[in-house]
Amino acid sequence: MxxxxxxxxxxxxxxxxxxxxxxxxxxxxxxxxxxxxxxxxxxxxxxxxxxxxxxxxxxxxxxxxxxxxxxxxxxxxxxxxxxxxxxxxxxxxxxxxxxxxxxxxxxxxxxxxxxxxxRDPEARAWSGFTNFFVDDKNIARHNHTRPMRDHGYDPARGDSYNFDVFLDYVAHTLEIDPLQTSAHFRPQVYxxxxxxxxxxxxxxxxxxxxxxxxxxxxxxxxxxxxxxxxEQRFNRSEAPRAPLTPAQQRRVREIFARDYEAFGYA
Structure with missing residues (x-):
């Protein structure tokens, strides 16, 4: 890696x-x-x-x-x-x-x-992923395009596959330095x-x-x-949230363990 x-x-x-x-x-x-x-x-x-x-x-x-x-x-x-x-x-x-x-x-x-x-870490992780790599709307998305490709990102392989890539990318960045990880992706405690x-x-x-x-x-x-x-909402994702696989749910819990503990998400 x-x-x-x-x-x-x-x-x-x-x-x-x-x-x-x-x-x-x-x-x-x-x-x-x-x-x-x-x-x-x-x-x-x-x-x-x-x-x-x-x-x-x-x-x-x-x-x-x-x-x-x-x-x-x-x-x-x-x-x-x-x-x-x-x-x-x-x-x-x-x-x-x-x-x-x-x-x-x-x-x-x-x-x-x-x-x-x-926010619930699963929903927030999916929101960050779709905002940058599915809806392609975030102004800073260009910073992460090539690094995500290095980790295996491939639009042709669908959102579930690419969400796994996204989790790998976030985990890799956090291993280097949580404070330098994008605030859209890193744990909320930071x-x-x-x-x-x-x-x-x-x-x-x-x-x-x-x-x-x-x-x-x-x-x-x-x-x-x-x-x-x-009831007014702004900047909602256009992509429907796909159900996470059990493996993805476990990975989210590992990466965002501090958020689950600090904010009482089950």
């Missing part, structure tokens, strides 16, 4: 290019500001979304209703959904990738309500820095509507979101 390529995310953003662009672009400035934190916190903190009234902070756990909940936070401020990619929004919400200087005081003082979401970040609430995608009512009520926005907004 050692000769097969994997794509690894860089651990540091302190590159000459980022330093040169930081004075002119908030994205690069935020990256450098986050370098003050330990490596295992930089990725999670970069995924915080904050409401414009600074009352609610949502830490995006990738492939766990991130787009839908971020859109709700935008609606909370603007009274409408964002018409383009919410993860690039420059108004209506504060994204840590652009506005860490606004989010950091709220985060460090714990003056806003901080929450995140988790994505939310479980045990190192003090959350007010950790909800579940499986109980999303009920959890969102609790979250907004506890954050001081009782009554939001209204019923019709609770």
């Amino acid at each position: 050692g000769e097969k390529r994997v794509y690894l995310n860089p651990l540091s953003a302190r590159t000459p290019l980022n330093r040169a662009l930081a004075p002119f672009f908030p994205r690069y400035r935020s990256l450098l500001q986050l370098e003050a934190y330990p490596e295992h916190l930089r990725g999670p903190l970069r995924n915080i979304v904050m409401s414009t009234d600074s009352k609610i902070l949502f830490l995006r756990n990738l492939k766990c209703a991130c787009t839908s909940v971020s859109q709700l936070l935008y609606y909370y401020s603007e009274g409408a959904f964002y018409q383009r990619s919410i993860h690039r929004a420059t108004r209506g919400v504060y994204l840590a990738r652009y506005h860490w200087e606004k989010i950091e005081p709220v985060y460090t003082a714990h003056s806003g309500f901080l929450f995140t979401l988790t 994505n939310i820095a479980y045990g190192d970040i003090d959350y007010d609430y950790i909800g579940k995608v499986e109980t999303l509507s009920a959890d969102l009512r609790t979250i907004f009520a506890r954050a001081g926005a009782d009554g939001f979101p209204p019923e019709d907004l609770l």
Whole structure:
């Protein structure tokens, strides 16, 4: 397996290019500001979304209703959904990738309500696989195309075969470094820095509507979101979820054992 390529995310953003662009672009400035934190916190903190009234902070756990909940936070401020990619929004919400200087005081003082979401590892693994390699929709998919081929990916052999390849690829990347493994693929305990970040609430995608009512009520926005907004979903996969084989189920449990233990999935 050692000769097969994997794509690894860089651990540091302190590159000459980022330093040169930081004075002119908030994205690069935020990256450098986050370098003050330990490596295992930089990725999670970069995924915080904050409401414009600074009352609610949502830490995006990738492939766990991130787009839908971020859109709700935008609606909370603007009274409408964002018409383009919410993860690039420059108004209506504060994204840590652009506005860490606004989010950091709220985060460090714990003056806003901080929450995140988790998801059943089987469903999340399948979602990551289909988003990148079946629907072919993720903006970062090109980083993983050749490495997945090295591991045996072949569109002609069908989704079940290629999901096995995907699990091999994820396991291989995790063996090298979990922190450099794509946040779309790695265990959720890394994505939310479980045990190192003090959350007010950790909800579940499986109980999303009920959890969102609790979250907004506890954050001081009782009554939001209204019923019709609770059912809105964004960025859903177009591929139906195939039943996993017993061998695939066992493999998912092995790779994501820490998620099963930390978040109580059976």
